[in-house]
Amino acid sequence: MVSIPVLERHPDDGWALASPMKVGARMRRVLWKLADAILPPAPRLESTLEDVTEHALTCLQYMPRSSALLFLMGMRLLNWSPLWRLRGFRPLTSLTSDAARCQLIDASQSRWLPVRLLMYGPLGLFMSSYFDQDYVHAELGYAPVPFIAQRIELRRAWVEGREPGADQEIHHLPVNAP
Numbered sequence: 001m002v003s004i005p006v007l008e009r010h011p012d013d014g015w016a017l018a019s020p021m022k023v024g025a026r027m028r029r030v031l032w033k034l035a036d037a038i039l040p041p042a043p044r045l046e047s048t049l050e051d052v053t054e055h056a057l058t059c060l061q062y063m064p065r066s067s068a069l070l071f072l073m074g075m076r077l078l079n080w081s082p083l084w085r086l087r088g089f090r091p092l093t094s095l096t097s098d099a100a101r102c103q104l105i106d107a108s109q110s111r112w113l114p115v116r117l118l119m120y121g122p123l124g125l126f127m128s129s130y131f132d133q134d135y136v137h138a139e140l141g142y143a144p145v146p147f148i149a150q151r152i153e154l155r156r157a158w159v160e161g162r163e164p165g166a167d168q169e170i171h172h173l174p175v176n177a178p
Contacts (some may be wrong), residue, residue, distance in 0.1 A: 020057035027072060030079045031056065033093045037100035038126045043139040048130075055129035071121055076116055081107050085115070 023031070029054045039052065060068040082088035082095075082103050092100040108119040130136060137143065154168055 010095055018058055020054050021060045023057065023069060023072065028053065029075070029076055029093050033095075033097075033100055033102075033129075034075060034078065034122050035126045037095045037104050038123060039094065039130050045135060048133070049135055052129045053131060056125045059129065061124060063121055070083055074118055076105070078104075078122065081115075081118075085110070088156075121164035 032049050035049050035052050035056070037046065045051075052112055060071060063071065075085075079091045079093055082090060082092065085107065087103060087106065088095075092103060095103065104119065107122070111118050154164055158164055
């Protein structure tokens with residue numbers, strides 16, 4: 001990512017990104033398999049699963065510890081869903097990506113609400129982590145950096161006492177509105 005001076009954090013902000021939550025090798029394998037089964041097949045790089053897993057573990061650091069641990073327990077439960085849903089004898093981590101994807105799709109369409117709800121957490125976490133990757137932004141033609149830089153400049157001007165104009169509002173009315 002190219003460094004843009006406007007987007008650099010102010011040294012007095014005191015903000016630092018949390019380190020990824022520490023998990024064991026087995027839990028990491030579960031996360032990788034769930035990410036592989038949930039994420040779209042393209043665009044992907046060789047590092048996509050690692051990047052998304054690290055981002056997801058970083059997001060878990062911002063949860064209360066008990067919530068993050070329950071979230072991880074839910075992912076372990078989901079890993080064994082073929083067994084307790086009577087759809088197979090092996091966990092998702094021992095299945096191919098396509099077979100794991102089919103199992104997760106079936107779980108998300110289950111007639112039992114708790115099973116469907118169990119899918120919301122991993123779907124939200126991995127998809128939001130995936131769509132935060134720069135190469136996905138490039139593939140989608142999404143460029144948030146200029147917009148963010150413009151908003152930071154606007155905020156700095158406002159803090160200095162210059163009042164923003166109506167054309168700088170995000171929700172300005174269309175030109176031909178009454």
